[in-house]
Amino acid sequence: MNDTSLHAPLNRPFFTAGVFVLIAFMVIGACFAAARFVFGLGAITNLDNQHPWGIWIAIDVASGVALAAGGFTTAALVYVFNRRHFHRVVRPALLTAFLGYLFVSIGLLADLGRYYSIWHPMIFWQGDSVLFEVGICVMTYLTVLSIEFLPAVLEGVRQHVDRGSIWAPFVESMKKPAGILHQKLEKVMPAFILAGVVLSCMHQSSLGALLLIAPSKLNPLWFTPILPLLFLASAVMVGFPMVIFESLIASHSFRQKPELDVLSPLARFIPYLLGVYFILKMGDLFVCQAWSSMRFDMDSVSFIVEIVMGAAVPLILFTIPKIYKSATGLFIASSLVIFGVVLNRINVFLVGYHPPYAKTSYSPSIGEIAITAGLISAIVFFYRLFVTLFPVLPAIQPSKEGSKITDHSNLQRTGAVSSCVKSIAIFTFLLAIHFAHPFSAFSDQAYKMDSMPSLLLLDRSSEKWETDRFGTVRFMHKKHASLESGDCTVCHHRASATENDRVGNPISRNDLSHIEPVVCHACHSSPAQPDAITRPGLKGAFHQRCIDCHAERNSGPQTCTSCHRRNIPGHQSFIQLSDDAAPQEITMECLSCHSSVGQSILRSAHWNWEGLSPDTRGYEHHNDLGKKQVLNNYCIHVGSNLERCTMCHIGYGWKDDSFDFSDARNIDCLVCHDTTGTYKKAPPGAGYPVEGIDLIAVAKNVGHPRRDNCGACHFYGGGGDGVKHGDMDSSLSQPAPELDVHMGKYGFLCQDCHVTEDHLIAGACQAIPAREGRISCEDCHTANPHTGSNMLNHHLNVHSEALACQTCHIPQFARGNPTKMEWDWSQAGLDHPEETDAYGKPRFAKKKGSFVWEKDVSPAFAWDNDKNERYVLGGRIVDNGVTILNRPLGEIEDPTAKIAPFKIHKATQISDTVYKYLIVPNLWKGYWKHYDWDRASKDGMKSVGLDYSGQYEFVQTSMYWKINHQVAPKEKTLSCYQCHDSSSTCVSCHHSRSNESQERMRSVDEDLHRQAAQGIDFPFEKLGYHGDPIDYGSRFKIHQQLQASLRNTHENIGKIIKKGQ
């Protein structure tokens, strides 16, 4: 192929304004590329897991490869189809193709995460991969292209030497071998030309197959099995327009005459190629019914623009002679085809690509754009460099031969700049189209009752429990059995046939008469293994059954910690403080990990000593009723005695009004979480610990509060062990099972019942209005707590409608230690002998007056509906008689009220004679120092902001303390005859029953008589009954007229309760 005469290097100065612009783009691109290689893809791209491919693939690679199609199409035209007339355009087309592919590869280096492994496909063959094919073809084709382009270089070497250019000395020695190589190449070139065409056909189409692997992601508008064919057809179609486009820009830029003599005839082929693509595209659109995916969205708009502007319009344009015969016409028509193909590639790879779960849509980052722009600029730059150095462009004389250098350079600059502006304009146009698209991703976007175990500890060691995180579960087995009406098959669903049978047979309720249920771990000993997938392990089985049932019935515990106790990890390594750390520093150390706890504490009643008071009449919607507003008949009020009283505050330093309740640093974490038992608060220390405690050791051994932690304050309320509550004293620290079943027998901690969430502790004290949640026995034991199949249980469950559980199950309180029952402040200051009583407790103290202590006290009973009436500071006392400071509001007519046991603490305390309210005396550092009631009253009342008339007297008050703790074993509960001292018998009611059951009842009856020997009187009349309900009927039978109205109110109350929940 003797093309020598056809081409010549461009005889133009290399550096123009346009070239500097190109260099600027390249430098900017290189900077971003450097950043990409130093900081990684994430730093400069907007690529994410949903959008792994961006414009580098869509534009740099896919579009780049497509636009380089000019190389193989012209080569095919000229050499395969032997249209030598077009010979002139082959070399520039080959150069464009070569540069295009070179920079596709360079662009890929930026895109590939492990660019240094770009050669791996050559070694690790993966024939299934479309990308493998593309990769291999591109690599091979790049080699082929360089061979195809080699003659131009070799020729250039010769020409440089011949012309004696400035490069001549460097390449002189290469002239001869170059000549020989050129000659040899000429002979084998057809083989490479053919290889180039075949390779191009293969990878141009394979590029289209890339996204076919993601049918669910690519919009049906573009997804078609013939997408590879469409890619090939569009590549073929864009080849000639690309050649025309370049030629026109080049001739314009280099001030040459447009080669219309070649370009126009070349353009005559384009309508056929465009036509083929257009027919394929439209055919596919209708055959595959992709058009039905048309929506009014950006995809469809982009699709239409692609077809109309990029194919249909140029198809028409290229058939109009006026157009294909003019440079401007050709330029516009060619640009449209190129735009169409680039838009098609962008559409397929970006616009039409809808990954699932994409939260954001992809748009290219500055860095991506800069690198792409840099690569395009580099192509243009090297194109210019090559055409300047080597014979690439047709050897046609410049059209304005005689122009002067100055003129010429001026024109040159404008030419180069305008071509630059044009290419940038086209690029910007594409970008504008791109940004106009919000490239939005899919924004659419659970036997025998008496003999069964009542409580099981679920802690089988054979199973790897999460011993490190959750504690064992107390499973109320009998309770659950009763809830299932004795249908054991709900859990014991299969029975082993033999001892070692781990599969067993399904059993039904009827089988229970002769089959004894087997224990869970007989089968569910180990978790489901691949050889026994139907049989979960113990943990799985329990969790499946428990959670499902609780969820389906919406009852019972449903969170992890409502069944399990959460285990606390060792804190030794977490505490990194010096030995002399102040208490606040330890708090900060705690809060540094438990950051949200501080805020929870600051909201709590334990911190504020006040809170929501939904159960206090008149204060239902208050959140400020607490220790500061109410007073008691022990040491009366915190008011002026802060420093002493606040030793029980969970904070440090509350000694006066200046205490900052919003400062979490003052929270005393240790008093509740100490497990060493060494932590103690100083009596008059305003909450600070006593000196000399190893706080660090305490902090390193924090854990769940034990009973002693809560007891540190609550056992000693009122200033001494067991003074206040009656049912809470230090005997509960390690109680015997007889004293308290829950804590003594089953090891309950306070929080096992007092459910705590966010450090807000459920439970209610009769004396304090604040509530952070309510708990009741029924929470676990249900409204029908007595499980068992006999008649007694039925009767007992009927009792639960009118009696609180505590009434029978805590027959006496203060069974561990004595409690104070009476306090006479009027005796204070006198010089009586300070003697002790039978329990070793003082009968009198000069500071406090005289006391009455009692032990094993039978409680008083009252109707209780959880509501209270509170005596609040400044409230009027009753004129003659006993002022009740916290009266329970239940009444016999109230169906929500139940009879509950109370300790009633009586006192004689100081009041203002004139104003008729109780006085808050200043005791600490006051009366206890000077024994002057007048002065103590003055100081005390001042501290709470109440007037003091100067005259005081002692009045009688009483307080109710509901008895909740010290639940006795069932053998020690109240028996029937202790209350019902009646000659009536069961049989007298149930005379119609069968003989068998009568006999059983008689036995119960005898039992009752035996128990009656212990008898106590139950105050039925006091509680509003006419007498023993066995004789007179239950409360609602007495009040006949109330029944009707109750039925109505029942519903209303039900609603109110629901609302309250």
Next chain:
Amino acid sequence: MKRRNVFSVAGTLLFGSGKAKAGENKENYLPRNNDEYGCLVDTTLCVGCRECEKACNQANDLPPKPTEFSDRSVFENNRRPNSNHFTVVNRYPGPPSLSQKERKETFIKTQCMHCLEPACVSACIVGALQKTPEGPVTYNADRCIGCRYCLVACPFQIPAYEYNDPIAPRVRKCNFCFERVKEGRRPACVEACPREAIVFGKREELIELARKKIHAKPARYNDHIYGEKEVGGTSWLYLTGQPVEELGMPALDEKVPPQLTESIQHGVFKYGLPPLALYGLLGGIMWFTNRKNDAVNEDQKIQSEGQE
């Protein structure tokens, strides 16, 4: 590979007639190896404790997470597996099934499904991703070149990429605890599940177990085992009580995604014949046209073709 039958598409590609043909030779993808392991996730059992996430994190030495695994506030946002988090549990509103009306929320664990015909494996240019005979789809970082085609190909959008590693970024995803599974041990997440909502076993047996569950509790389960047929089947199977679309799982048909591309691929490269045929055809044309128009060059052409 025995399952490839690919003639049709070679013609399809080159002569442009065949959307219908591609994707019909499904039987070639079955039957499968009966010893493959799988997992059955019963989403009606999941309570969202995130123990699986924690176990996964430990088993794969993944970096610690900003919040504790017991933190349920993460459910506020829908999360996807990422390069540091191979499995995530997401919360969806409403009860898991019709029979569980009292439950207010449904939890779905997401991880690699380990397709039977993985698109990612087919897509991988260097075979860095492999479907092992045991079932897991594993990844070999030493081969990976970082093209991220697997991310494009995955119908479940699972593989994640270490975009911020400039030196040796990896594609990251659940590898089905391959080392454990190879020994017949249960994957870490399965072992951690307190309710045994995930069962590990032979895939065939799991499908049977799933069918039994559906049969036993028709009100609880959708009569659909997600992953039995989707994209040609996946090693991980899901039982749901709601339509999968409502649980953020892509509704996919039974077509095997890589089938089309592989058909085309193998069609084009069947023993290299089609390219050679094209080569010969073009060569013939070249010879013909040059002989007609340029007698001088004819000799050279014949010579050069002789040299091939």
